[in-house]
Amino acid sequence: MSFLSATLSRVKPSPTVAVTTLAQELKAQGRDIIGLGAGEPDFDTPDNIKDAAIAAIRAGRTKYTAPDGMPELKAAICAKFVRENGLSYMPAQVSVATGGKQILFNALMATLNPGDEVIIPAPYWVSYPDMVLLGGGTPVPVECGIGAGFKMTPEQLEAAITPKTKWLIFNSPSNPTGAGYSRDELKGLTDVLLRHPHVWVMTDDMYEHLVFDDFKFCTPAQVEPALYDRTLTCNGVSKAYAMTGWRIGYAAGPERLIAAMRKIQSQSTTNPSSISQWAAVEALNGTQDFLPRFRAMFQRRRDLVVKMLNEAPGITCPTPDGAFYVYPSIAGCIGKTSPEGTLLDTDQAFATALLEETGVAVVFGAAFGLSPNFRVSYATSEDVLTEACNRIRRFCENLT
Ligand SMILES: Cc1ncc(COP(=O)(O)O)c(C=O)c1O
Numbered sequence: 378m379s380f381l382s383a384t385l386s387r388v389k390p391s392p393t394v395a396v397t398t399l400a401q402e403l404k405a406q407g408r409d410i411i412g413l414g415a416g417e418p419d420f421d422t423p424d425n426i427k428d429a430a431i432a433a434i435r436a437g438r439t440k441y442t443a444p445d446g447m448p449e450l451k452a453a454i455c456a457k458f459v460r461e462n463g464l465s466y467m468p469a470q471v472s473v474a475t476g477g478k479q480i481l482f483n484a485l486m487a488t489l490n491p492g493d494e495v496i497i498p499a500p501y502w503v504s505y506p507d508m509v510l511l512g513g514g515t516p517v518p519v520e521c522g523i524g525a526g527f528k529m530t531p532e533q534l535e536a537a538i539t540p541k542t543k544w545l546i547f548n549s550p551s552n553p554t555g556a557g558y559s560r561d562e563l564k565g566l567t568d569v570l571l572r573h574p575h576v577w578v579m580t581d582d583m584y585e586h587l588v589f590d591d592f593k594f595c596t597p598a599q600v601e602p603a604l605y606d607r608t609l610t611c612n613g614v615s616k617a618y619a620m621t622g623w624r625i626g627y628a629a630g631p632e633r634l635i636a637a638m639r640k641i642q643s644q645s646t647t648n649p650s651s652i653s654q655w656a657a658v659e660a661l662n663g664t665q666d667f668l669p670r671f672r673a674m675f676q677r678r679r680d681l682v683v684k685m686l687n688e689a690p691g692i693t694c695p696t697p698d699g700a701f702y703v704y705p706s707i708a709g710c711i712g713k714t715s716p717e718g719t720l721l722d723t724d725q726a727f728a729t730a731l732l733e734e735t736g737v738a739v740v741f742g743a744a745f746g747l748s749p750n751f752r753v754s755y756a757t758s759e760d761v762l763t764e765a766c767n768r769i770r771r772f773c774e775n776l777t
Contacts, residue, residue, distance in 0.1 A: 384510075384511060384513070387510040387511070388507040388510050388511055389507065391503060391504075391507075392503065392740065392741070392743070392744035393414060393416075393503055393740050393744060396414050396728065396732075396738055396739075396740050396741070396744075397412070397414050397415070397738070399729075399732060399738070400412050400414065400732060400738035403732065403733075403736070408736055409736050410732075410736045410737075410738060411736060411737050411738065411761060411764060411765045411768070412738045413737060413738060413739050413753045413754050413755070413757070413762075413765055414738050414739065414740050414752075414754060415754055415756065416552060416701075416702075416754055416756075417615070417616075417619075417621040417756060418616060418619040418621070418671070418701065418756050419756050419757050419758070420619040420671060420674075421619060422618065422619050422620050422623070422656075423618065423619070423660075423664075423667050425659055425663045425664060426618060426620065426656050426659050426660050426663065427656070428659075429655050429656050429658065429659030429663070430623075430652050430653070430655060430656040430659075432655070433651065433652050433655035433656070434652055438651050438652070438655055439651055439652065440651060441647060441648055441651070442648045442649075442651050442654060443648065444639050444642045444643040444647060444648050445471075445472040445473055445474070445635070445638065445639040445642055445648070446471060446472065446473025446627065446648070446649070446654065447473075447651070447654055448468060449654075449655075449658050450473055450627075450654045450655075450657055450658050450661075451468040451471045451473065452468065453657070453658045453661040453662045454466075454471050454473070454627050454629065454661065455467070455468060455471060455629075456661070456662070457661045458610070458629055461585070462596055462598075462599050462610070463599050464596075464598055464599055464605075464610065464629070466629040467632075469632050469635065469636075470629050470630060470631065470632050470635055471627060471628070471629045471635065472627060472628050472629075472635045472638045472639060472642075473625065473626070473627045473649055473654065473657075474625075474626050474627070474628075474638075474642060474646075474649055475624045475625070475626070475646050475649045475650070476613060476615060476624040476625065476626045477581065477583050477611060477612065477613035477615060477626030477627075478504060478626065479624075479626060479642075479646070479649075480611050480613070480626040480627060480628045480638075481504070481505075481508060481546075481579065481581065481611060481626075482508055482511075483638040483641045483642055484579055484609050484611075484628065484634065484638055485508050485509060485511075485512040485514065485544075485579075486511075486512050486641050487634065487637035487638045487640070487641055488512075488543060488544070488577075488634070488637070489509065489512035489513050489514035489543065490513065490514075491513045491514075492514075492515065492541055493513075493514040493515065493541060493542075493543040493544075494514065494515045494516075494517045494539060494541045494542045494543060495509045495514050495515070495516055495517060495542075495543060495544045495545075495546060496517045496519060496534065496537045496538070496542060496544070496545045496546070496576075497509070497516050497517065497518050497519070497546050497746075498518075498519050498521050498528070498529040498546075498547070498548075499518040499519060499520050499521060499745070499746030499747050500521070500527060500551070500553050500554055500704060500742065500745035500746050500747035500750070501518065501546070501548070501551075501745060501746050502548060502551075502552045502553070502581070502745070503744055503745060505546050506518065506746070514543065515541075517537055517542070518746050519533050519534070519537050520746075520747060521533070521747070522747070523693070523695060523706050523750075526556055526695065527551065527554040527556040527695075527704065527747075528556055528558060528562060529566065530565070531565040531566055531568065531569045534566055534569045534570075535569050535572075538569070538573050538576060540575070542573070542575070542576050543575075543576070543577060544576070544577050544578070544579050545566075545570065545576060545577075545578050545579070546579045546581065547566070547578055547579070547580045547581065547597060548580070548581040548583075549563070549580075549582075549584075549594075549699075550584040550585075550587065550588060550592075550594075550697065550698055550699030550700040551584075551700065552583070552584065552700055552702060553702050553704045553740070553742075553745045553752040554695075554697060554700075554702065554703075554704040555584075555679075555697020555698060555699055555700040555701070555702050555703060555704070556695075556697060556698060557588060557592050557594065557697075557698030557699045558595075559592075559593070559595075560593065560595045560600055563595055563597060563600045564600050564601065566597075567597055567600055567601035567604055568601075570597075570601070570604060571601065571603060571604070574607075576607070577607040577608070577609070578597050578598075578604060578607065578608045578609070579608075579609045579611060580596055580597050580598075580608060580609070580610050580611060581611050582594075582596050582610060582611060582612045583611070583612060583613055583615065583616050583626075584616055584617075584699050584700040585612060585617065586616075586617035586668050586671075586672070587616060587617060587671070587672060587675055587699050587700055587701060588672070588698060588699035589672065589675070589676040589679060589697075589698060589699060590676070590698070592698040592699060594699070596610055597610075598610055606631055607631070608630060609628050609629075609630035609631075609634060610628060610629050610630060611626065611627075611628040612626070612627060612628070613625060613626030613627060614626075614656075614657050614660045614661070616700075616701075617668065617671070618660040619671070620653075620656065620657070620660065623650070623653040623656055623657070624649060624650065624653055625649055625650075625653050625654060625656070625657040627657075675701050675755070675756075677759065678701070678755040678756075678757075678759060678762055679696070679697060679701075679703070679755060680696075681755075681759055681762055681763065681766075682694070682703055682753060682755045682762055682766060683695075683696050683697075683703060685762075685763070685766035685767070685769075685770065686703065686705050686753070686766055686769065686770075688770055689766075689769055689770040689772075689773040689774070690709065690773045690774055690776075691707060691708075691709030691710035691713070691773050691776065692705045692706070692707055692709065692710065692769070692773060693705060693706045693708070693709070694706075701754055701755050701756045702752050702753065702754055702755070703752070703753050703755065704742070704745075704747075704750050704751070704752050704753075705750060705751065705753070706749065706750050707721075707724060707727055707742075707749050707750060707751060708749055710727060710749075710773060710776055711723070711724075711727070711749045713776035713777060714776065714777050715730040715734055715772070715775075715776060716734060716772065716775040716776070717730070717733070717734050719734075721776070723741075723743065723748065723749065724741040724742040724743055724748045724749040724750055724751055725741040725743055727741065727749070727751065728740065728741035728751050729741075730772075731751075731769065731772055734772060735768040735769070735771070735772050736768065737765045737768050737769055737772075739751040739752060739753050740752045753765075
């Protein structure tokens, strides 16, 4: 009998972790490595949020809380949904967990039965399919190519729905592409869902505040109120407030689902850190003045990276609407040979050769379910990005 769970054999180790590990190994050998793999802002958490956490510690707010969030944070989340999304929820419809990741995990564990299908537009955030597999469900990736702006069409959604479909996981702006759905594009998808009342929507709005130019963020339950009773609207403080290490994510949705998620949490992590919850109260209720500054900084970096990568032969880099990633196509490089003689037959081979020969670490597209591409996280300084893009351009210029 196997010691390890059979469930584990269904999931693969994270490819993003593999890239990061290789980059760290090369760095430890003294190599000059530029890491463009990390999915977190390089800014520090704003001081008012840190101060709220310190005050919570000093006030002795260091004990267990209600499993899915303390009342003060749930109130702040309800106010946020009204203020920013025009969505009204009662505290009993809100769940707080240890990061956005645990929210998604709890929701899938609470609802999936063997054979349940989950539609996932590809490219997707790496964890979605594996979480579905861990829950015993079947991921149904729907390929959304560069020509479609990496977005799913209503026709694709209609074709992917079967009687077994339980969820659509929706993510806009997206990790890894930064693509955002306009209100009209989203309405096209919600119209399809109206015709299929058994399909629920799990919307991952993690990058809501990181949008550029005149892009207007919108979320499914806001665009189509008739979906309110079968939508779980997920969000978190990690990305917008530079709080990745604090581990607070949250969601709102039907009370029955929130209660099921609470049950899972009460038997696993009990509750998210009380100190982080107080910090999140301040993040949501406190000043939002730094957000335009964060956005402007990311937009400058986006423009720099898109321009420079498009100057590299064989690379086509679309301009994203939000988040802090670009997802260029390397179709023009596939089949060529790297300066040190590696055949670049896949995007994984490209990313590995790029790292070994130039020291630039990116994540290959196959990890996100759409090839041949790679993901760059531009959450780093303009000097570092300029150097990295110059190395990528030189690498592409010397392919044969
Ligand atoms: C699309 C998306 N959803 C969820 C998460 C998880 O966020 P958290 O760090 O709050 O768990 C991430 C983090 O990379 C993400 O990119």
